[in-house]
Amino acid sequence: MGDEVQQLTRAFSGLGGLGVDEATMVSALARWRKQPEKRSGFRKGFRGFFFTTSPAGVELDLCQEEHLLRLAAEFARFKDLMVQWAMHPWERDARLAHQALHQHHPAAVLVEVACTRSADELLGARRAYHALFHRSLEEDVAFRAGDKPYCNLLVGLVSAYRYEGPRVNEEAAKAEAKALAAAVKEKQLAAAVESQEVVRILTTRSKPHLVETFKYYKEMHDGRSIEEDLGGVQSKEETLLAEAVLCLAAPAKYFSQVIEAALRDGADHHGKEALTRVAVTRSDHDMDEIRAAYQEQFGAKLEDAVAAKAHGHYRDALLSLVGGGGGGK
Structure with a gap:
């Protein structure tokens, strides 16, 4: 495991201008399926990229903000996929929720996080949100949607246990x-x-x-x-x-529809981002059900649809996640 972690750390470390090693990243996606301990070891061993905090007494390894900005200049969709994959799921959901509230991302992302996570996963996302942004998720939702008719619904959904x-x-x-x-x-x-x-x-x-x-x-x-x-x-x-x-x-049906919309010709920026989000967040939960729902609704294999639309290492990474399940934390 040590050698593999070192290889992935080196793959991420080309951020100083020499370029990241995308092939090694794709290989890690394929090899580390359902091995959350490897991702945890990677985070703990890569202290230039992650730091440890303990919101409400629960230890979390979080990404350094400046490194996310550097990654943005390095590569686009593949970067988003790899960073979301490497993150602790609680941090990932917290950042997705924050983007929905502060960067004009679709409010449906909040609904996804609130309605398709377990009670403990949603609680963890709220803890990570508090640690990252120094206020509660419920507080931000109530403030940002305070004048909207759906405010009480959204606040209730993100507050649920x-x-x-x-x-x-x-x-x-x-x-x-x-x-x-x-x-x-x-x-x-x-x-x-x-x-x-x-x-x-x-x-x-x-x-x-x-x-x-x-x-x-x-x-x-x-x-x-x-x-x-x-x-x-x-x-x-x-x-x-x-x-x-x-x-x-019917979460599998919902996610299959999100993927289909993302793969359409002319899909907008947020629609395309949803493909990465669903592939990463659902790969270790219900991807088998999502593939079946996609086949039933749209009459095609999900892997074939992704392979026909995506390209390069991003396509390979997506297929590693949607084709047979992925890893956890």
Whole structure:
């Protein structure tokens, strides 16, 4: 392991103008799948690039800010992928959330982080946010979205610490399915985003409970799902509501749609960035499910679609992540 860590450290170390070693980086992606201890060892051994802090008593290895700026001048999408891959997942999510709030990145990134991470992962991201930016994520969301109709929904989502056990209150799930149905009746979705009952259900209930709630919703509507009823929305607040529901109900389907949009001809800058984000953040979680969802929805293999659109070492790195799962922390 020591030799491999040294090789990757040297690969990153060509930032003084001689260029990074992209081939070694791609090789590490392929070899270090599901070996979080290697990435942790790399961070701890590369003290010119990472530093250690302990927010709330939890030790984290974080990137030095000036090195991120130097990397930006070195290479573009491949740099983003490699740096996100090397980061501790909590720091990565904290920085993604900060970009969404302060650099006009899509608010959907906040929804992704809030709705598709485990309770402990989201708590860790909040701790990293506090350590990096000296304020809470909830505070920033409330301030930045304070005048928006979806503010309470976003604050509730990023503040959540959901129960993750298997128990579901069936009667409550049925009642809440009726409440959601009433809120989205006749496509009054903008009002639904501001509904205290909708916000309470989506921001406090466990994911198994919500799956049951959405199942009962579908039964009440002759097989029409809540995702379908939220489809075709127009306003930003309606879009966020639809994205939150899809992330909670069917994350693999959501991520496959994000990837497909990123691979379209004419995708904008943020859309293309999403391809890196999803590949890195989901490679060790549910990439198998995302590949299956992509095949089902779009009739093509995800690996083939990526290979046809991406190029060079960036393509090779993406294929290492989407083709068979990646490593963790």
